[in-house]
Amino acid sequence: AQSVTQLGSHVSVSEGALVLLRCNYSSSVPPYLFWYVQYPNQGLQLLLKYTSAATLVKGINGFEAEFKKSETSFHLTKPSAHMSDAAVYFCAVMGAHNAGNMLTFGGGTRLMVKP
């Protein structure tokens, strides 16, 4: 069984400030972890993924996430927020040996960026 918890359904930051979106997971097997972003009126787009290689993963648009097994976390960060980062962000987990590529999603975090 696997589950994902995203702390904070809404996060507001000022433009230029650090972005930190939290994700904790539970998985009975080694996990693959993903962050997806959903811009208004669009589908989900992959930001980055962890698949048991380097624990610090760099993604698109300046985002990165660090896999911490001891904390069962995969928090998403960006040093400096841009207005264009305003969107909904989803963390998702997949069992590493899941033959069906089955994803379990967190509830999502809406990021708002203030000028």
Added chain:
Amino acid sequence: DADVTQTPRNRITKTGKRIMLECSQTKGHDRMYWYRQDPGLGLRLIYYSFDVKDINKGEISDGYSVSRQAQAKFSLSLESAIPNQTALYFCATSDSANNEQFFGPGTRLTVL
């Protein structure tokens, strides 16, 4: 051109009506998925298909059915729509060699 397309993009219907949502992909992937998105609940899996002859129920399949007409097409049906099926519906695809799922733009369905 989009790799994963969904039709319609928006639909308003009435309780009891039959509705079909369609998904097509040009990525050549063998696996396809249907999710619904509700505020605060993320995406939940309705049905998934590993190939044309392999269809499986997901977490919330009650009230839904699917058809995999070809490798590239996967349709979701609501036989008798009810208001709590009002949601945003996403189709996704993946292949057996890659663990990434690719999503369509979504269909916003409103059941009155």
